Amino acid sequence: MASRAEQDAMRRALTIALQGPRGVNPQVGAVLLSPAGDVIAEGWHRGAGTPHAEVDALSKLSPDAARGATAVVTLEPCNHTGRTGPCSEALIAAGVTRVVYATADPGDHSSGGAERLRAAGVDVEAGVEEDEATGLLDSWLTVQRLGRPHVTVKWAQSLDGRSAADDGTSQWITGPAARADVHRRRARADAIVAGTGTVLADDPALTARAQDGSLLPHQPIPVVLGTRAVPASAALRRHPHDFLQYDGDVASGGLPAVLEDLRRRGVQRVFVEGGPAVAAAFLREDLADELLVYVAPVLIGGDRLAVGDIGVTTIEEARRLAVASVIPLGDDLLYVARPTSPPPTPAVRAGRERVGTPSSEGDA
Template identity: 50%
Template structure:
């Protein structure tokens, strides 16, 4: 199962709106005869790839799968029936499929006499598939908040300038992370101050989706399906702009990538853009409503950028699932903090996080952490 989790990681950034899944097939004697992962939406599922490699050696064997085999016909057939047709006699599953449309594979396998074991390495399988599990369980997009700051936590100087706090190497790493997301989100303050393009421009697409997962393996050509070419996806650009103030010549409207402007449902604007009208909230637009609407558009993962006000709004509502911080070996002493009001009035309300990774990117330090809430909440 640990190997299946490693395989699943290879699908990061190319499977949306599908989950990442890995599969390992053993023959009756316990020898590995097939490996596979879901490489891209619309392509063969992990079980199908592994079974194709195993061929007749799968009969009487065991399949290890990170997510319960699907039991429905979509762009591909149900994996539960593929396993039955291959003659597998045992299936080991890490995580049950929470999607009502696809769930039921384990029950079908058991009904046909296949032994099914569930919950093996569930935590590792949950972590590798956390974006999709958030999307499937909570009905909203998974959110990664990224920020860059000095060692004293400043994201901009007193005069508002912020380019560039971190190094070219760190900025290249950000582009790799952006390229693995379905949408890049920023607030109108960032648009007016910096006029960013909010596009993903990685120097290489190889392993970009593993940038925040340093333990993910490099692609191995002997794994069936690894040579399949994922379709190149362009992240959606989303601007949170309650009053419709985005300038018509802003670079986010340059046509380089699709752009969605989220405005208040009562605002009168002649902005020539794809508008998403959302209800007003006490301090702007409702971020819950935004993430639900994006999920309805099959946006599984959001890369949140922008200023401290927007970040604070998401953080205090428990809508940040992962934090990626780039710390530069520099000090400002004053200026804008990286995080604004996050709903903390006393130390007992502090947002506690758990570190996942520490990496040096050029001269900077990249920290990856996550708040203590999980995809099982709500």
């Protein structure tokens, strides 16, 4: 059972992990505690090729100063040699006698650090502040576990589940606080996905903007699903990044093929914001890791549902979700939800009969 000092140290480790850059490597923080529970050093991972968080913390101590110490780390210490050596070996060599970590390393080559530490007589405890660490590392963990980017599917709807009025008008269902939240979340993504139906109907910019309309520092790469051409006058063509469009040739393997191509391009976080058909396609394929549903206290009625057919024909097939949080945003509510069971692995998916292909609103 983690002590109060170790729990506090883990929360500190999670905070300092954010100082590291987001990229292909995980953001990791480490805090070293003396036998009395006092903080003696801390460190974080500063990017590919630099010392890992544990080694960074150890480097701030004189030789032998870590003997008998406890290392508190947000991710299981690695057990492989890449551009840097195994953190498990560094902790053993430093004389650390206890390691507390938040979440396990699922990597094929990097996992196994906990076993190596235990084999050397180090006391190891896992799962301290695991939920928060998993949230911090969600995109990296998804890439490691499933070989594809982490996918967030977002939509805005009325209280009766509609995304637009019968005449097709849909802008400003939600208020300014909700829209500002969407833009902040867009800025955390590496790519933003919309269908050609949405691009043609709404002419979205697919940028992440501040409330004054200026562009936020980080902009996701715009991705368009569908075969119809994007007009030369489209706002999308003025995006800071060139957009990627996946047509029948690229997407013949379905959405997994699109995500695989994005992963090869270095994309780890995908933000899906492309209309009812696109949202349904990701849900139907079990490719949504997180749902963001913005609900406005308005009634619209009609047939324009916020999500299309997801392949559910009976109530037993209903997709069960765990609501992680409900966030008030002005008069609106944001529901953050996740599937209650992990998505199928690539091997399982390969053996499953396909029930859908990439589509956009209007191209389904």
